Amino acid sequence: MGIDYKEELEGAAKTMILVHEPDTLIKLIVRTIVQKVGIRHAGILLHQKDKDTYILTVSRGTAGLKIPAGFARMDADNPLIRFFRENENKKLADDDVIVYEEARKLLSKNIPQEKIALLKGALRQMEIFETVACIPSYFRNDLLGIMLLGEKKNGKKFAREELNFFVALTSDVAMAIRNAQLFRELEMELDKKERLFIHTTVALTAAIDAKDHYTHGHTARVTDLSLQIARRLSQKDKKDFDEKFLEHLHIASLLHDIGKIGIPESILNKEGPLTDEEKKKMHEHPIVGSVILQPIKELEAAILGVKYHHEKYDGSGYPEGLRGDQIPLIASIISVADTFDAMTTDRPYRKGLSKDEAIAEVKQVSGKQFDRKIADTLIELYQEGKI
């Protein structure tokens, strides 16, 4: 007998490996099985490694027969799980599979008392799930999962050949699912590390900020503003900035004033205008910042933002007097955000401007101090009430 759904199911199984969202994957598979094989319902019990528990991850089928996913949960001492995990039981079942009707017959045979108890327990579980066959899947010696198959709609039994096919399929499925889970875990780990990095940098720069009594919260505001400008710029150009660019801009904004750690508190917090000598010291901070970060290869692109955020479009800035397009875009964006925030904040020697006044000044120096395109973007955001 040929299995008419075989090719279709194999085809579906084939591309499973590269589907890395476990939920999508599992639902897809179980739905396909229910439809193609014409059974009343099917489900997959999957191993949750951390709790050593098997959870009915998905279940599809005729209403009333469908057990809510996550509802059924079996510990390692559940008889169905033990049956498949304890190696010596394998010889009881044909090819590792439990077929309800056949397994019942075993009960009257000459097998050890404790095996009878175990098997009875396992069969009771199958009754609860209205399952006629259970197909385990292993990787190395670990039981990864169990596929539960309900009755066929046409009332026929599963043929041996069909069961063999399901053994192969379940194994593919369980491995694909395990693979997807591992992928997801790794992605979550990556997200966590990213958050840790950003949050720690935020905490440390905020602490450094706090040394400079007059710039409290400056770093956070500049970061927020820079990212807003960049996103808007990218919309206007109708081309998305590379995600990487935004990431570098984020880090560069956070770290743009890091070099101020090299400036004595007496200068940072001086009440009154700075002397030429003190100004010179102050103007070193972009270079000091870039030197601090230099050893970090991954920050190469971000360092450009730190080093050049005090350059001006007409070449009158520092440290190198770069002009126009010589100034890296990342630095030009931070420059506008940084200056706008500085203008609107009180300083030892002057009161801060209102946003209105600051925007008027930005307009005036646009094309001189600032790249016109970026200054215009800031003005736009202001006019829309976004900043």
Place this chain on the structure above:
Amino acid sequence: MGIDYKEELEGAAKTMILVHEPDTLIKLIVRTIVQKVGIRHAGILLHQKDKDTYILTVSRGTAGLKIPAGFARMDADNPLIRFFRENENKKLADDDVIVYEEARKLLSKNIPQEKIALLKGALRQMEIFETVACIPSYFRNDLLGIMLLGEKKNGKKFAREELNFFVALTSDVAMAIRNAQLFRELEMELDKKERLFIHTTVALTAAIDAKDHYTHGHTARVTDLSLQIARRLSQKDKKDFDEKFLEHLHIASLLHDIGKIGIPESILNKEGPLTDEEKKKMHEHPIVGSVILQPIKELEAAILGVKYHHEKYDGSGYPEGLRGDQIPLIASIISVADTFDAMTTDRPYRKGLSKDEAIAEVKQVSGKQFDRKIADTLIELYQEGKI
């Protein structure tokens, strides 16, 4: 005709999904094919997405026939690649496969001139590789790779059924490899993020260190010493510390003095003993540090090290006067490393001790200031010349 190697190859392919080292995986597969199928050599050309190039990733077989891996590299305009990538060619080949002998026959048939040129080019490539059959593998519409099969050792041709089997196998193999590559990429991304985090934290804490003229390099030394102590402790206890613990200790050591950012430079760099008021300010730094890091959930375990690294075993430390086992292990380790480094470093009001003298003092206060087990470990490392 049955294929006698089919089951074995399928079995090998089955567990491929969860092998996440691409190199191991590819070598395993090609070696198995060469052995089981009895062919003179086999290889796999794999797509390198970033460069849109196909590289002969592995090649196995009789000496002299084996092409060094990485040696052959085909761009997207190579006729063999184009043949498989341009959709309209598929109808030329049977089931997407090129079998050298059959494809040659096509040349004399009535097919368009440019197809003849393309096919000739592809066949020339096959001659160079002494390949009798090329089997492509796709995911969605992308050509992931091509399996190259050499002649059978027994001189027979590949049967249709065998080729069909190889089409299925190649597809599994290419997907498993692609999966492994994606996994590897994600792992590398994670490593990169980890390095970025550690390096940035090192740079920022070193910069903060530099404010305190008398503790230059202190953080780096304490970090190194703490990790050495922890590794030795774990060897002695014959149980490995959790990797996580070492990670937390690493971060906590880097950040242990971060709260000093809240102490005025005038106190940090004062030449002469501190007043009671100044000492009080100085003693706030573990709390200030823990407050700075508080918002970062992922640092919960590390913060314990920051907050309690000035507690003493007999309860006479600060900020909370914890004693004995109340003091988290992570803090007790940093405490020993921190004190030892402070003792051996020159301070404004006193010259540093020699290591010999410092160790003598550590012995004296062991069990009072320090957890005896940790102090002993430091002494051990010193006696072995490790510190």
